[in-house]
Amino acid sequence: MKASQFLISTLKEAPSDAEVVSHQLMMRGGFIKRLSAGIYNYMPMGLRVIRKIEAIIREEMVAAGAVELLMPVVQPAELWQESGRFQKYGPELLRLKDRHQRDFVIQPTSEEVITDIARQELRSYRALPKNFFHIQTKFRDERRPRFGVMRGREFTMKDAYSFDRDVEAAGRSYQQMFDAYTRIFGRMGLTFRAVAADNGSIGGVRSHEFQVIADTGEDAIVYCPTSGYAANIEMAEALAPTAPRAAPAADLVKTPTPGRSTCEDVAAFLGVPLHSTVKSIVLATDALDAAGAPVGTTIWLLLLRGDHSLNEIKVGKLEGLQGGFRFATSAEIEATFGCKPGYLGPIGIPPSVRIVADRSVAPMSDFVCGANDADFHYTGANWGRDVAEPTLVADIRNVVAGDPSPDVAGPLAMQRGIEVGHVFLLGTFYSQKMNATFLDEAGKPQLMQMGCYGIGVTRLLGAAIEQNHDERGMIWPRALAPFEVVICPIGFDRSDAVKSAATTLHDELAAAGIDVILDDRGERPGAMFADWELIGVPLRIVISDRGLRDGLVEVQGRRDAAATSQPAPNVAAFVKAALAA
Amino acid sequence: MKASQFLISTLKEAPSDAEVVSHQLMMRGGFIKRLSAGIYNYMPMGLRVIRKIEAIIREEMVAAGAVELLMPVVQPAELWQESGRFQKYGPELLRLKDRHQRDFVIQPTSEEVITDIARQELRSYRALPKNFFHIQTKFRDERRPRFGVMRGREFTMKDAYSFDRDVEAAGRSYQQMFDAYTRIFGRMGLTFRAVAADNGSIGGVRSHEFQVIADTGEDAIVYCPTSGYAANIEMAEALAPTAPRAAPAADLVKTPTPGRSTCEDVAAFLGVPLHSTVKSIVLATDALDAAGAPVGTTIWLLLLRGDHSLNEIKVGKLEGLQGGFRFATSAEIEATFGCKPGYLGPIGIPPSVRIVADRSVAPMSDFVCGANDADFHYTGANWGRDVAEPTLVADIRNVVAGDPSPDVAGPLAMQRGIEVGHVFLLGTFYSQKMNATFLDEAGKPQLMQMGCYGIGVTRLLGAAIEQNHDERGMIWPRALAPFEVVICPIGFDRSDAVKSAATTLHDELAAAGIDVILDDRGERPGAMFADWELIGVPLRIVISDRGLRDGLVEVQGRRDAAATSQPAPNVAAFVKAALAA
Incomplete structure (x- = not known):
């Protein structure tokens, strides 16, 4: 890709309404553009990250046996009335009427629609287990949208729904999703932790949140470094003190x-x-x-x-x-x-x-x-x-660091995190309300056991940045970076040698399947470097007349303190090795 | 892919509300599932076709220099008021209010939002030309949704928007899109025709529709076999007769x-x-x-x-x-x-x-x-x-077959078509209303010249089927087929030899990058063959004990009258050659 054929649009200053660093950097880097409160355009640079996130999710979901479909954004109210959510959901549920004054909602999730599909399609025990997912636009009419894509109104979510014949099989489906999520966030190069979470009003059976660790995270999470126990603070049990009560020593x-x-x-x-x-x-x-x-x-x-x-x-x-x-x-x-x-x-x-x-x-x-x-x-x-x-x-208090772990394995430590995924064993909450049954071997209808599994696709952009940035800008893990390598030629418009070397290297890396961009805008080096440090591309290659005279180009990782000179003929091989590291 | 890990859901009879053959076949083949009038779930089989359509479009759009972004589904009314479309658009525009009673619309297209982006991002002549596209959910609240995905309410559309400094440059952008569309529909294996179309109320400069030829098409199109002239019947000029008027011969x-x-x-x-x-x-x-x-x-x-x-x-x-x-x-x-x-x-x-x-x-x-x-x-x-x-x-009449072509090249012929794409040179309709200007070399603001370019992604499913089907079902062009090859083993659950040969062939074809599905459901041959003929997979391979005893498997193209026997060891090579043909 050449920069001139793309859209690079950086800002010196973040708009004043950007409260958190990920929001500021995404606005400054031209990843998103605000359209309305909590509603953003995903600009070309940001969309590339989204597509990489989606591709990893899709691959691992399919590898875990889930089947992709696509449910609509605009959904009829009838199904939501059947589940009771039309009545119970607060004003976050965006309701609307069509030209015939029929009620619809813009989906925040799709439990109703998928349960409706399942009760029609999965009629026999032979059709189970089945896990459906889609990656689709969602809307949640937040009272106070903020933090950019982290608490937006329109967002992209991957939501999966499993259907099983009994609790034990549902537990296996749950575990498959748990494992898939572990692979997904691992492949993204993020530091994360799966924490036990509260089941909320649905009263499900089991639930874990996947939290990207970041000091700026909204959620408090606790874990035991010894045992690996981890939970959302809402969930973590504070054990009763074991020491007996001392006898009164003072007067009232x-x-x-x-x-x-x-x-x-x-x-x-x-x-x-x-x-x-x-x-x-x-x-x-x-x-x-x-x-x-x-x-x-x-x-x-x-x-x-x-x-x-x-x-x-x-x-x-x-x-x-x-x-x-x-x-x-x-x-x-x-x-x-x-x-x-x-x-x-x-x-x-x-x-x-x-x-x-x-x-x-x-x-x-x-x-x-x-x-x-x-x-x-x-x-x-x-x-x-x-x-x-x-x-x-x-137990009515929040645990604090140093409290004993609920599994009695040692003291608890605390971290902050950003929830990017949630796996939830629903039980029969929806299948009961919507009468989603299958026929067992005896021909008897049985309620399906359900699970639901979400990943906040657009929220992941923000979470990855909150975890990976410095004072100069974003630092993308290779798997999510909008580009893996940027070639910055000094004097692209003035020097034929630079232009030719940069173009040759670009073509060579692109042919090797590396996601490379050549900055052919003719910007001054300072502005050009600042742009790419802000955008956070993992590897930068600088090509200059001076270097070329010695047969060298400069290579610098985004986290490196300084560049190293590499012989020009070796640079493609060096880049491939560096990215693989 | 194995059928047991997928969802194959065929029906003997189409629902009574399916009026056209593509709708009937998509419902019967389990490609779509109705959620509400004009709103469909895209089931796993249908979604695979959509993804192939999207991939071809995306590749060719990028190859033509367009840059992908993603604009929201829910858009604030302010921009639509600025263009005047909020007031002028009929009830097809789905309007809604958020929790704060602010007006929004569900986008049917995105001219306003992209023009808003362009006027902020493309400030100088140096930033032009630029062409942005997205592939996104659209909504049009049709009074009477029908024909399945062909005139649905929620649908997926690729819409691109070009911005140029002058009419001449805009004409080049238009031609690039025209050429890209020609490649796109060509790669899809569809018979189509680009026809000159009316510019409608926007009063644009130039406009062509891309019509998939099908007897059942809603649109009448005319063309001259000699010159290649082609137009929508709304547009095609009826020339004045050249013969002079005869003198009166009869009394009144x-x-x-x-x-x-x-x-x-x-x-x-x-x-x-x-x-x-x-x-x-x-x-x-x-x-x-x-x-x-x-x-x-x-x-x-x-x-x-x-x-x-x-x-x-x-x-x-x-x-x-x-x-x-x-x-x-x-x-x-x-x-x-x-x-x-x-x-x-x-x-x-x-x-x-x-x-x-x-x-x-x-x-x-x-x-x-x-x-x-x-x-x-x-x-x-x-x-x-x-x-x-x-x-x-x-000229106030529709042309008829045999009329002289407007380019005076011979008589016109007529066809029916389904509009799947539209390229439109908008001129300054939106840039004027929304004051989208750039600074020219002299630092003087100039209105941008715009073009817009749509492809109905979900509608293409219907159009491809209307063009390619027979009494047994759909006949997919290879490029769009949900699977390229289906392996139908006879007695998969009974014969280890069949199971082993089918699985080996499946793995071999999959490893060669062929999109193959193995029907491991254990269905009877008749039902299994009927399913895959309905679904319309281009190539079917039947593996049976009887064949294997002679070292043969049966291969049959979807349009072939009969199967041919192929030596089992050669079948992978044969399939590759057959698909490439």
């Missing part, structure tokens, strides 16, 4: 803590460690009548160690809180505790309040907690002596 | 023609040739005031030879009719002519009626026409003697 004292309403402030004011304080969080659940009107509210007091944070996913799985909860209002808190927030605690509160103590709170003794009196805390509080033993002890 | 006679209101009936009743009769067609144009309210109506009488048909496109280009016209109502006709339709003619009508005589009507003498009196016609009518010479003579 109501202590003034004027204006200190956070555990941090109280601990500093009293000169005690933060982990000896207890944090109070007040939730509310509303009982509804048959018509959905609230008929009564239950107040919950959640107790966490002062140095811990609440995990709402875990809370949402507790008996009595599964139907949904909210944070209590200030009015509800004052009516219940007789005190404003910031000074709450478990001692002396109405028996109607349901207390949940975190596993780390239950073994505490001589702890500090609010006195339910503004500007006062208790010190020396003890379970059993000052307040009844908590009846509900549960 | 008002003749009873009871109940004969068509030229055919009148000619038969009177015993005269149809081409000696004149057909009267009454149109109306409405003058509007500034607010768009009708303030006056002009009645037009169009005169055609009885054996000719009206060409509304040509009529719409006449002075006074360019602003739009309609057929007059019965009430308007009776008020003007004092006679009901069926007996109208030019003699003795109010001078306010504007007469347009077709070029073939002007030289007629002694003709038959309506007498403006129910159940009466005139015979022996003559221009100049019985009615004033027509002041407006124009």
Whole structure:
């Protein structure tokens, strides 16, 4: 490819709305162009990366036995009503009406359509297992699209759906996809981690996220370097402390803590460690009548160690809180505790309040907690002596680095990641609602066991850049780079020798199947080099009159500190070897 | 590929709503599956054809210097308001609102978005010429979707857009696309014809349709076998007859023609040739005031030879009719002519009626026409003697086979075709409305000259089948076939020899880069053969125990009347040669 036949369009400055580095670099490098909030044109440079991502995904999906088809972008509402998602999905689901006022949606995923296909096409146990995938445009009407392609509205996703005769077979399909994903992200040259994830409202059986590791990632993930355990922080279990509770040693004292309403402030004011304080969080659940009107509210007091944070996913799985909860209002808190927030605690509160103590709170003794009196805390509080033993002890906090791994293999470490893939064993959530059955050997209809498997194709661009960049620009792994090699001739328009050497080398590398671009724009070296460092092509070859006089060209990897001179006749072989390394 | 790892899903009967053979065969062959009116799932078999179509298009577009990008499916209304298409496009344009009640459209084409890109990216004459293309999902909310993928609502289209500095350069870009299209459809193995087409309301400079020839095609096309002239019938000029008008020989006679209101009936009743009769067609144009309210109506009488048909496109280009016209109502006709339709003619009508005589009507003498009196016609009518010479003579009819070619090279022939591509020199229609300019050498802004170039990717499936099928099913050209070769083993599950020979041959052909499928489903031969004849794979190889005993396998082309036996060891070489032929 020659630059003059392509479109190279770089910017010195990123637009001000680009918040994250991948967004900034993609805009500056001319990979994407904004059309509307969260809707981007994929410019020629960006599209080349997308095509490479798609090709790797497609190859590995087919190798794993999945069959490609293509489901529509615009889907009729009827199927979505059948699954219940038309009603339940929030405003992220883009709904529209056609000219006949019939309801349609722009697909954010295709569970309904594929289940409809499966219930028509896979009628016998002999047709199973089957795994269908497509790579198609999706739309999710985010309230606040941001981070460029990482949380856009229109995006490209690969979604696969497996259909199996029973749970065991579905587990095999799941594992095949898990393994395929491991190969896919490995081939892309990305550092990633598969982490156990929460199954969400679908209540599926098993679920893993594939996270590209990046300091700027939105997701917190934890792992055990010893055992390989890894999970999304939403999912990672905090084990109960094994040490028994110490006997009370201090008296309960109501202590003034004027204006200190956070555990941090109280601990500093009293000169005690933060982990000896207890944090109070007040939730509310509303009982509804048959018509959905609230008929009564239950107040919950959640107790966490002062140095811990609440995990709402875990809370949402507790008996009595599964139907949904909210944070209590200030009015509800004052009516219940007789005190404003910031000074709450478990001692002396109405028996109607349901207390949940975190596993780390239950073994505490001589702890500090609010006195339910503004500007006062208790010190020396003890379970059993000052307040009844908590009846509900549960894991309701996020793990922290150093916590024991749930598999008891060593301390946990933490990383941040960007979710680029998700494998999900759905069970019969959709097949039940949509009556997707097959006939077993006895001719009896059985519900299909389903799995779904997504990869964010366009999001991968952003994730790869968040992981691989420096102050000069992007650094593409070879497998995803828009071009593998760029030839930068100095004085292309002035020197016949340079022009001829550059063109010959270009043709030779291209003939060898290397994805090479020759920068024949005639730019000055500084601007030309800056462009290609920004674009992040793995290998740069500089051809100049001066070098050619000595029979040399300069080769420099994108991560190399300096160029090396190579004899011109060897450079093609050198490039091939360098790229293969 | 093995059939067991794919999805083969054939039907004995096509669904009743499948009107045309391509739709019937695609449904029966499991190429597509209906999701909603005009919205289809592309099943694995159909998608393979689409991918082959896309690959050929992509290769030839890049070879012709076009650069691929990807523009969004969901596009903001603002750009469409700028071009005026948001207001002017009918209900075929699918409009929607996002969660913030902002207007969007689902793209039917992308002129606005690409012009927006061009005006930002192509700022200097040095950046021109440039040609961008994408292959993307389109939506057109057809009032009555039909013919399967041929007139669907959601479809895939390749659309390219060229930007040039002047008309001459734009003409070169147009020719490059014309040539690329010729290669594309040629490589697909289709019989096609590029025909000159009307430029429509955009008033572009030049336009050709690429028509796949098929008896079932919706479009009538004409061509001159001698010169190669070819045009859409809307476009093809009917030359004026060269023979001078004969002198009047008959008297004007008002003749009873009871109940004969068509030229055919009148000619038969009177015993005269149809081409000696004149057909009267009454149109109306409405003058509007500034607010768009009708303030006056002009009645037009169009005169055609009885054996000719009206060409509304040509009529719409006449002075006074360019602003739009309609057929007059019965009430308007009776008020003007004092006679009901069926007996109208030019003699003795109010001078306010504007007469347009077709070029073939002007030289007629002694003709038959309506007498403006129910159940009466005139015979022996003559221009100049019985009615004033027509002041407006124009080409307003469709050409018919045998008419002289507009390039005066011989008689025209007619064919029917399916439009699969369109190249269109737009001029400055969009660049003017959207102010897409570049700076010329003098630093002066100039409007870009644009062209647009479409190929209906999914429609090509239907067109290829309409052209290539028989009573047993589809007959795919090799370049588009979902598989090039199918291996049909007889008794795959019973005979180890058959299984082994079939598998070995499959692996050998696959290794040679041939797109082969092994039917390992264990179907009975009759059902298996019927499936593959329906699916239309070019070459079938049958492997049986009986054949193997003689060291032979059977090879049969899809169009061959019978199979030939080939020595088993030679079959791979034979297949390669047969496919290359």
